[in-house]
Amino acid sequence: EAGVTQFPSHSVIEKGQTVTLRCDPISGHDNLYWYRRVMGKEIKFLLHFVKESKQDESGMPNNRFLAERTGGTYSTLKVQPAELEDSGVYFCASSEGLAGVGDTQYFGPGTRLTVL
Amino acid sequence: AQSVTQLGSHVSVSEGALVLLRCNYSSSVPPYLFWYVQYPNQGLQLLLKYTSAATLVKGINGFEAEFKKSETSFHLTKPSAHMSDAAEYFCAVSRGGAQKLVFGQGTRLTINP
Numbered sequence: 505e506a507g508v509t510q511f512p513s514h515s516v517i518e519k520g521q522t523v524t525l526r527c528d529p530i531s532g533h534d535n536l537y538w539y540r541r542v543m544g545k546e547i548k549f550l551l552h553f554v555k556e557s558k559q560d561e562s563g564m565p566n567n568r569f570l571a572e573r574t575g576g577t578y579s580t581l582k583v584q585p586a587e588l589e590d591s592g593v594y595f596c597a598s599s600e601g602l603a604g605v606g607d608t609q610y611f612g613p614g615t616r617l618t619v620l
Numbered sequence: 621a622q623s624v625t626q627l628g629s630h631v632s633v634s635e636g637a638l639v640l641l642r643c644n645y646s647s648s649v650p651p652y653l654f655w656y657v658q659y660p661n662q663g664l665q666l667l668l669k670y671t672s673a674a675t676l677v678k679g680i681n682g683f684e685a686e687f688k689k690s691e692t693s694f695h696l697t698k699p700s701a702h703m704s705d706a707a708e709y710f711c712a713v714s715r716g717g718a719q720k721l722v723f724g725q726g727t728r729l730t731i732n733p
Contacts, residue, residue: 507663508663537720537721539721539723545725546723546724546725546726547710547712547721547723547726548723549720549721549722552720560720563720595663595664597664597721606652606653606654606669606670606671606714607714607719608654608666608669609666609721610666611656611663611664611665612663613661613662613663614663
């Protein structure tokens with residue numbers, strides 16, 4: 505079974521440009537999460553989809569970030585316009601969504617974004 | 621609000637020695653606790669998780685962790701370190717179900733030959 509995949513693995517853009525990150529979750533997983541790790545800091549939650557709906561977007565830093573999940577399958581995270589402080593590693597994770605137990609989140613390899 | 625503190629951003633041990641990575645949490649509700657590992661150039665992989673069953677949790681690659689409510693701790697141990705254990709380790713907490721994870725700062729483990 506394929507794991508969580510993310511594309512691209514690396515992206516280098518200039519300040520003010522737009523970048524779109526893509527995440528393909530494990531097939532059948534209703535829950536999809538985005539996290540970010542800025543260099544030297546902890547991994548922080550950005551948002552959570554249940555199927556195509558945003559369940560929790562409390563971690564989104566500002567309105568330059570737009571996340572979508574088309575048809576409850578893959579997800580994209582767009583940063584427009586990018587700023588220097590957006591540099592970091594963006595992780596995607598997915599889970600089945602088992603209520604009442606510690607649902608295991610399976611992580612992708614991450615996209616390393618560098619804004620110059 | 622939940623938070624996680626990992627004591628020591630870098631830990632170095634000799635091959636064959638005990639590995640102890642510390643994690644303390646704060647949570648307003650009974651937590652679910654996780655340890656993830658990230659090997660170089662890879663994503664995060666689940667080592668083990670605590671979900672209110674046995675307090676001593678065994679994971680992959682010989683790792684285990686003990687949930688101690690009185691100490692609000694969930695330290696990760698391995699009796700004998702291998703060179704292949706060199707990686708970054710993350711402790712995380714959630715409130716259960718399909719909930720977001722709150723991570724500690726990570727501990728980079730180095731194994732000396």
